[in-house]
Amino acid sequence: MDGFNKLQELGSKAITAATHIPIAHVESILNKEFDTFQKPQFFGFLSILEREYKIDLSALKQEYLFSRAEEEIPQETSSDITETS
Numbered sequence: 001m002d003g004f005n006k007l008q009e010l011g012s013k014a015i016t017a018a019t020h021i022p023i024a025h026v027e028s029i030l031n032k033e034f035d036t037f038q039k040p041q042f043f044g045f046l047s048i049l050e051r052e053y054k055i056d057l058s059a060l061k062q063e064y065l066f067s068r069a070e071e072e073i074p075q076e077t078s079s080d081i082t083e084t085s
Contacts, residue, residue, distance in 0.1 A: 003055030010053075019052050021045055029060075034067045 007015060012026040019026075025045060028036045037045075042064055046057045 003050070003053070003057045004060050006053060006055055007049065015049070019048050021048060032060075032063070034064050035071070037064075039064075039068070 008030055012023050012030060015021065015026045016023045025037075029042075029045060029049075034042070043061065046061060049055070050057050
């Protein structure tokens, strides 16, 4: 995740100054707080970052999608699981 490391090195203040993305959103991205974003908003911010810094954030996009998919999977309880014999 080379591009993500570059963002972390730059820090939220420098990123906000260059991209005009609000600092709270930049910090959420750097802290991987995915639940604070809707998909279009998150992908939009990442597109801006990729264009501005000429980096690839596809791994971070995949991590976001995986995180969201896990949240949508209903948690099974022991009563939901049936044994097949």
